[in-house]
Amino acid sequence: MPRFSRVLAAVDFSKPARGAFEYALALSTHHGAELVVVHAVPHNQAFHWHDRERLALTATLRSRADRAHVEFTDRVQQGDPATVILSHARSLDPDLIVVGTHQRSGLDRFANGSVAERVAVTAPVPVLVVPHRRRTSMVEPFSHVAVAVDFSASSSRAIEQALAWTNPAGRTTLLHVVPGFASGVPPHLYRYGIAEHQTRLLRDARRRLRLAVPVTPQAQQGAINARVLLGDTTAEISRVADSIGADLLLVGVPQRGIASRALFGTTAARLLRATRIPMLAVPEIGTAIAQRESAWLPVAA
Numbered sequence: 001m002p003r004f005s006r007v008l009a010a011v012d013f014s015k016p017a018r019g020a021f022e023y024a025l026a027l028s029t030h031h032g033a034e035l036v037v038v039h040a041v042p043h044n045q046a047f048h049w050h051d052r053e054r055l056a057l058t059a060t061l062r063s064r065a066d067r068a069h070v071e072f073t074d075r076v077q078q079g080d081p082a083t084v085i086l087s088h089a090r091s092l093d094p095d096l097i098v099v100g101t102h103q104r105s106g107l108d109r110f111a112n113g114s115v116a117e118r119v120a121v122t123a124p125v126p127v128l129v130v131p132h133r134r135r136t137s138m139v140e141p142f143s144h145v146a147v148a149v150d151f152s153a154s155s156s157r158a159i160e161q162a163l164a165w166t167n168p169a170g171r172t173t174l175l176h177v178v179p180g181f182a183s184g185v186p187p188h189l190y191r192y193g194i195a196e197h198q199t200r201l202l203r204d205a206r207r208r209l210r211l212a213v214p215v216t217p218q219a220q221q222g223a224i225n226a227r228v229l230l231g232d233t234t235a236e237i238s239r240v241a242d243s244i245g246a247d248l249l250l251v252g253v254p255q256r257g258i259a260s261r262a263l264f265g266t267t268a269a270r271l272l273r274a275t276r277i278p279m280l281a282v283p284e285i286g287t288a289i290a291q292r293e294s295a296w297l298p299v300a301a
Contacts, residue, residue, distance in 0.1 A: 002164050004031040008094040010085050010115070011037045013050070013057065016100025016132040021061060023130050023278065024098040025068060034071040036092060037061055040084035047078045082118035089123055097127045101272065117269045120281035121253050126161065127281045129272055143170040146246035148237050148267060150176065151208055154252025154284035159212060161282045162250045166223075174212060174226040175240055176205050177233040202228055233267060238274040249279045 009024035011017045021037065028035040039054060041047050058074050065072035077084045089097055101116035120127040147162040149155045159174065166172045178201045209226035229236040241249045251268045268281045 002095070002161075004028070004033040004095040006034045006036060006092060006094040007031075007096050007098060008036045008038060008085075008089055008092060009098045010081070010100070010119070011039050011057070011061065012081075013053065014100065014102070014132075016102055016116075016130065018100070019132065020098045020100035020128075020130045021064075023128060024096075025064060025070065027096065027098070027128075028065070028070045029068045032070075033095070034073065035065055036073045036075065036088070036094065038085055038088045039074070039076045040081035041076065041078040042081060043079060045078075081115045082122075085115070085119050086123060089125060094125060097123055097125060098130065099127060100130050100132060102132050114269075114272075117272055120272055120279075121266050121269050123281070124283060126283065129279045129281065131276060131278065142248040143167045144173070144244065144246045145170070145248045145250060146173045146175055146237075146241040146244065147250040148176075148233075148252070148271065149174045149209065149212060150233075150252075150267070151212070152252065152254060152284075154254040154282070156212075156252070157284055158250045158252035158280075158282045161280065163213070163224075165248060165250070165280065170223065172224045173241075173244060173246065174209055174224070175229060175237050176209055176227075177229045177231065177236045178202050178205055179231070179233070198230075202230070234270040234274050238271060238276070242276050246277060249275055249277055251279060251281060253281050253283050255284045 004027060007024050007028045009021050011021055024035055024037075027033070037058070039058070041049070054076065062072050062074070075088060077088075079087075085097065085099070097119060099116045099119055101114065116127075116129050120129055142165055145162045145166045147155070147158050149159065162172050178198065205228045206226070209228065212226070213224055227240065229240060237249070249271065251271055253266060253268045268279075272279055272281070
């Protein structure tokens with residue numbers, strides 16, 4: 001996987017933040033990277049509120065890093081948590097941001113917002129989001145990586161990262177979803193050609209997935225599989241990623257404007273609320289994959 005020199009982790013007093021720190025510490029230990037923890041004090045709290053508890057938490061985290069022989073730096077700033085995290089990410093230029101998430105939904109999410117979601121869809125570097133239900137122990141590198149593919153530039157970048165994040169002896173599974181009737185097409189729709197159109201979409205998706213991976217030793221070893229699913233994108237990808245035992249889900253984050261994200265959201269944001277496994281949100285940046293179509297290699301269907 002890519003080598004890291006600096007990992008940034010968002011911390012507070014919550015259980016999700018503790019899980020995120022464990023992942024960040026494990027990755028920093030593996031790579032010999034500096035670990036920077038950022039603690040944001042919300043505007044609605046006095047800066048010195050729970051000051052003793054925050055100092056005690058920082059001392060505990062520093063002790064954990066010292067025992068792992070990891071260089072440790074802590075930063076505290078008052079402000080909107082997502083804004084603070086992104087501000088430090090821009091100034092520190094880490095290789096990775098790690099955040100935990102409560103995976104709120106409905107009115108709770110509307111009232112409290114989602115720091116993890118805002119960071120994941122706007123950060124300039126990959127963001128590893130650790131669900132609150134996830135056990136904190138991890139095996140690194142990851143042994144089975146799933147990647148959501150929609151054939152966009154951002155998902156091409158996600159494929160590129162998936163191959164880098166997977167253990168050489170592990171597996172990578174590409175997942176693409178064709179919208180449709182997951183339980184079969186009603187007979188009366190055949191007269192309108194909908195069933196035939198859906199069949200063509202499935203056949204085309206399988207063909208494109210077979211062409212979606214560049215030539216690599218891992219691909220040649222047959223460690224990459226491709227699956228075309230039918231139904232709701234978020235539901236199917238999160239369901240299959242969990243059922244196949246993937247320990248990491250990758251999804252590309254397209255370059256969209258603020259208004260677009262606010263109105264429509266992103267697949268990354270929707271998956272973040274649903275997935276039961278850690279998710280790596282990969283920002284869309286220049287990628288060589290889109291320029292190497294002649295180097296594509298078929299993968300197992």
